[in-house]
Amino acid sequence: MKPKIKRLIVTRADHPRALDVEKIVELARQAGVESESVSPVQAAFGRALENSEKDGSIVLSAGSMFVTAEAMRAWNKILSVAETASEAESK
Numbered sequence: 001m002k003p004k005i006k007r008l009i010v011t012r013a014d015h016p017r018a019l020d021v022e023k024i025v026e027l028a029r030q031a032g033v034e035s036e037s038v039s040p041v042q043a044a045f046g047r048a049l050e051n052s053e054k055d056g057s058i059v060l061s062a063g064s065m066f067v068t069a070e071a072m073r074a075w076n077k078i079l080s081v082a083e084t085a086s087e088a089e090s091k
Contacts, residue, residue, distance in 0.1 A: 011044035013066035
């Protein structure tokens with residue numbers, strides 16, 4: 001995992017059976033991978049996008065369909081805001 005991943009942003013799905021973020025952070029530490037925990041998923045996704053803008057890294061949602069679904073909603077919200085702003089500038 002370490003050769004391909006620079007940094008993990010660990011979050012927790014809004015689901016009662018979601019794994020505790022501290023467990024994932026500890027596993028990342030044991031593997032020598034830098035990590036941080038950010039909640040909720042929307043904030044974690046925003047943090048990942050900030051990092052990507054700075055260093056060109058890829059944003060990947062993995063580990064849970066529930067987290068990925070929440071990340072997709074966050075992405076669609078960002079796109080919707082951007083489209084609205086673009087339309088307002090065109091007028």
